[in-house]
Amino acid sequence: xxxxxxxxxxxxxxxxxxxxxxxxxxxxxxxxxxxxxxxxxxxxxxxxxxxxxxxxxxxxxxxxxxxxxxxxxxxxxxxxxxxxxxxxxxxxxxxxxxxxxxxxxxxxxxxxxxxxxxxxxxxxxxxxxxxxxxxxxxxxxxxxxxxxxxxxxxxxxxxxxxxxxxxxxxxxxxxxxxxxxxxxxxxxxxxxxxxxxxxxxxxxxxxxxxxxxxxxxxxxxxxxxxxxxxxxxxxxxxxxxxxxxxxxxxxxxxxxxxxxxxxxxxxxxxxxxxxxxxxxxxxxxxxxxxxxxxxxxxxxxxxxxxxxxxxxxxxxxxxxxxxxxxxxxxxxxxxxxxxxxxxxxxxxxxxxxxxxxxxxxxxxxxxxxxxxxxxxxxxxxxxxxxxxxxxxxxxxxxxxxxxxxxxxxxxxxxxxxxxxxxxxxxxxxxxxxxxxxxxxxxxxxxxxxxxxxx
Amino acid sequence: xxxxxxxxxxxxxxxxxxxxxxxxxxxxxxxxxxxxxxxxxxxxxxxxxxxxxxxxxxxxxxxxxxxxxxxxxxxxxxxxxxxxxxxxxxxxxxxxxxxxxxxxxxxxxxxxxxxxxxxxxxxxxxxxxxxxxxxxxxxxxxxxxxxxxxxxxxxxxxxxxxxxxxxxxxxxxxxxxxxxxxxxxxxxxxxxxxxxxxxxxxxxxxxxxxxxxxxxxxxxxxxxxxxxxxxxxxxxxxxxxxxxxxxxxxxxxxxxxxxxxxxxxxxxxxxxxxxxxxxxxxxxxxxxxxxxxxxxxxxxxxxxxxxxxxxxxxxxxxxxxxxxxxxxxxxxxxxxxxxxxxxxxxxxxxxxxxxxxxxxxxxxxxxxxxxxxxxxxxxxxxxxxx
Numbered sequence: 001x002x003x004x005x006x007x008x009x010x011x012x013x014x015x016x017x018x019x020x021x022x023x024x025x026x027x028x029x030x031x032x033x034x035x036x037x038x039x040x041x042x043x044x045x046x047x048x049x050x051x052x053x054x055x056x057x058x059x060x061x062x063x064x065x066x067x068x069x070x071x072x073x074x075x076x077x078x079x080x081x082x083x084x085x086x087x088x089x090x091x092x093x094x095x096x097x098x099x100x101x102x103x104x105x106x107x108x109x110x111x112x113x114x115x116x117x118x119x120x121x122x123x124x125x126x127x128x129x130x131x132x133x134x135x136x137x138x139x140x141x142x143x144x145x146x147x148x149x150x151x152x153x154x155x156x157x158x159x160x161x162x163x164x165x166x167x168x169x170x171x172x173x174x175x176x177x178x179x180x181x182x183x184x185x186x187x188x189x190x191x192x193x194x195x196x197x198x199x200x201x202x203x204x205x206x207x208x209x210x211x212x213x214x215x216x217x218x219x220x221x222x223x224x225x226x227x228x229x230x231x232x233x234x235x236x237x238x239x240x241x242x243x244x245x246x247x248x249x250x251x252x253x254x255x256x257x258x259x260x261x262x263x264x265x266x267x268x269x270x271x272x273x274x275x276x277x278x279x280x281x282x283x284x285x286x287x288x289x290x291x292x293x294x295x296x297x298x299x300x301x302x303x304x305x306x307x308x309x310x311x312x313x314x315x316x317x318x319x320x321x322x323x324x325x326x327x328x329x330x331x332x333x334x335x336x337x338x339x340x341x342x343x344x345x346x347x348x349x350x351x352x353x354x355x356x357x358x359x360x361x362x363x364x365x366x367x368x369x370x371x372x373x374x375x376x377x378x379x380x381x382x383x384x385x386x387x388x389x390x391x392x393x394x395x396x397x398x399x400x401x402x403x404x405x406x407x408x409x410x411x412x413x414x415x416x417x418x419x420x421x422x423x424x425x426x427x428x429x430x431x432x433x434x435x436x437x438x439x440x441x442x443x444x445x446x447x448x449x450x451x452x453x454x
Numbered sequence: 455x456x457x458x459x460x461x462x463x464x465x466x467x468x469x470x471x472x473x474x475x476x477x478x479x480x481x482x483x484x485x486x487x488x489x490x491x492x493x494x495x496x497x498x499x500x501x502x503x504x505x506x507x508x509x510x511x512x513x514x515x516x517x518x519x520x521x522x523x524x525x526x527x528x529x530x531x532x533x534x535x536x537x538x539x540x541x542x543x544x545x546x547x548x549x550x551x552x553x554x555x556x557x558x559x560x561x562x563x564x565x566x567x568x569x570x571x572x573x574x575x576x577x578x579x580x581x582x583x584x585x586x587x588x589x590x591x592x593x594x595x596x597x598x599x600x601x602x603x604x605x606x607x608x609x610x611x612x613x614x615x616x617x618x619x620x621x622x623x624x625x626x627x628x629x630x631x632x633x634x635x636x637x638x639x640x641x642x643x644x645x646x647x648x649x650x651x652x653x654x655x656x657x658x659x660x661x662x663x664x665x666x667x668x669x670x671x672x673x674x675x676x677x678x679x680x681x682x683x684x685x686x687x688x689x690x691x692x693x694x695x696x697x698x699x700x701x702x703x704x705x706x707x708x709x710x711x712x713x714x715x716x717x718x719x720x721x722x723x724x725x726x727x728x729x730x731x732x733x734x735x736x737x738x739x740x741x742x743x744x745x746x747x748x749x750x751x752x753x754x755x756x757x758x759x760x761x762x763x764x765x766x767x768x769x770x771x772x773x774x775x776x777x778x779x780x781x782x783x784x785x786x787x788x789x790x791x792x793x794x795x796x797x798x799x800x801x802x803x804x805x806x807x808x809x810x811x812x813x814x815x816x817x818x819x820x821x822x823x824x825x826x827x828x829x830x831x832x833x834x835x836x837x838x839x840x
Binding site: 016254262263346435 | 463568739
């Protein structure tokens with residue numbers, strides 16, 4: 001029953017419209033002070049874990065590499081503060097288990113300026129040089145997945161990329177960090193887009209922005225005009241309808257170009273590479289200065305925060321320090337969500353650090369979450385709301401009934417469970433309050449383990 | 455120390471089962487009010503008795519069977535109201551109570567309560583009384599009888615377990631012939647008398663033996679469809695398919711078959727299409743399946759009405775389609791994103807804000823051979839290559 005979407009002529013017609021709650025859409029990005037101690041987990045990204053190249057007691061300056069790996073699918077880490085390496089070992093990790101981390105005590109008197117950069121002229125660097133520079137900067141996808149950016153921008157040998165799609169949708173409620181970056185750092189973003197285009201060989205770039213952020217589109221268009229050197233029609237800012245999960249790369253490509261990325265393929269099979277605006281804006285700043293990724297913009301928001309806003313946070317800053325500063329000193333870990341409310345992760349503890357892939361810290365009201373838990377769960381009444389809203393065109397109603405009977409193999413083989421990317425639309429709309437996507441996560445995990453053990 | 459870990463999504467839409475059911479009940483209120491306006495006290499009492507018997511039965515089974523759901527979820531009220539609306543207004547009250555008990559007990563509780571029923575409970579109840587009390591269910595009375603707000607239709611007050619009192623004498627008292635008690639469909643079937651479509655549409659003119667006005671039902675249904683409490687595809691498919699079939703037969707032989715408008719607006723087709731066939735638990739969840747399901751109901755209704763011994767066929771058509779629902783769902787599973795025609799042949803969907811044009815390098819030119827994502831379990835099984 002997406003009649004309205006149909007009449008509006010939207011290419012991507014499914015999805016849901018949760019209340020946007022973008023409390024911080026018009027506040028400027030502010031800088032968070034440096035915490036007395038930062039913790040840099042070695043595994044903040046998808047891929048191999050790098051090994052530390054500093055020793056306990058060693059002095060480091062802000063921006064200095066402290067961990068690196070020779071593996072291709074891995075990125076180095078850089079010291080977020082100037083100080084002394086205090087400890088290398090296990091620390092509480094974001095996902096729960098303790099992980100190998102480097103703890104640095106900040107020098108109280110240090111100016112905390114970036115001292116490590118090697119400024120360089122990339123005007124006539126080749127694509128390979130730019131990829132190497134991106135790799136050295138330790139950049140990963142800042143949208144949340146934390147996939148190493150140099151790997152994402154590397155085009156497979158036989159493939160060819162014609163379009164760089166820049167994802168400025170930010171469809172998750174509450175989060176505004178990408179929005180503010182687009183408005184305030186549009187010049188850096190355009191520079192980053194140009195680097196990424198050269199690295200991939202794309203001939204054009206399109207920034208897809210949800211139409212609830214027209215100011216971001218205006219800012220980017222102005223930045224494109226200011227840049228001057230860009231040939232006509234090379235970089236566009238294009239509005240797409242506001243809905244969740246518009247920011248999924250398949251949905252964005254659908255909304256922009258009207259084509260489906262075939263199941264199991266990456267966008268590069270259609271000659272496209274999709275990247276997040278935050279990533280490219282950071283690249284635009286870091287690459288010419290030759291620096292590493294030491295900080296990122298994080299949205300700290302939610303009904304439980306007194307001073308919600310988008311903050312530039314040094315990586316490794318403890319969550320508790322961030323929350324104290326933003327005005328949620330009494331927050332308990334059960335109220336805190338890392339990421340957006342639709343796909344974010346509940347914090348296991350407040351002693352975890354801010355990592356590269358963390359786009360938001362959301363503090364909910366405790367009673368609000370408790371209310372949801374006491375909602376009654378009915379059997380599936382087959383209202384078909386989930387079928388209508390599943391962006392991947394699955395049948396969550398059927399999958400949910402199969403999951404309740406633990407028919408996981410059937411779910412994977414006949415009902416396309418592998419296509420589910422866990423956006424949570426089905427659980428969001430379900431009037432019977434059935435935890436659909438939660439069950440699918442378990443089912444996918446079980447199938448993954450089965451596939452490995454075979 | 456307790457650790458509470460929640461799994462996303464952390465927010466929830468506002469829609470609930472109670473809300474859906476409550477809205478359906480609200481939308482039924484104008485229809486019930488008009489029904490009472492048409493038939494007076496008997497209709498009011500019939501609505502009350504049938505609904506209360508449904509609620510009591512539901513309560514009993516929820517307590518006894520440990521079933522989820524409760525009378526608080528309004529679903530039993532919908533069953534009761536729809537059942538009463540589908541029965542003749544002068545239907546003996548004790549029979550109405552039996553219909554209500556059967557509807558909930560055999561139609562719903564037996565299958566496991568809300569969400570698990572295979573057949574529309576209200577229609578199960580009606581099918582039962584149609585088989586058990588064929589005479590009583592065929593005896594309609596004309597609408598807008600004088601004095602309908604002061605006295606009951608005599609058959610309403612039949613003593614339990616007794617045959618209904620005949621209404622013929624009561625009708626003759628009021629200068630109506632016995633034929634006045636026949637529904638327009640029965641009149642057409644057995645007497646060859648055709649009612650006007652516009653009269654049927656409003657149910658306002660004359661003393662016709664009809665249910666609530668189709669216009670009113672369509673308006674209330676449109677409200678529900680607009681608020682997305684029912685799926686517009688099902689009524690659209692039923693009315694479209696019934697209208698089309700009736701029109702084709704009418705075009706073949708306009709003497710033997712009535713015009714399609716008579717077919718659409720007579721009997722319980724509109725009530726069935728808008729309220730009974732759209733029962734969520736018994737209709738398919740897949741969008742394509744809804745069209746198939748609706749088309750099946752429309753076709754069966756016309757066939758039963760024209761070629762069987764019964765004047766009315768909506769009830770059996772819906773029950774048969776209910777039974778076919780699992781099969782329909784099975785063959786109309788939605789195509790997942792990226793597995794359909796659109797992606798196989800590189801076709802484009804309309805409405806893209808930046809459609810791909812020929813200036814782009816096509817997939818073939820790029821010769822893209824890309825690493826597949828590693829969702830191993832969704833792939834056809836292949837022996838591992840050593």
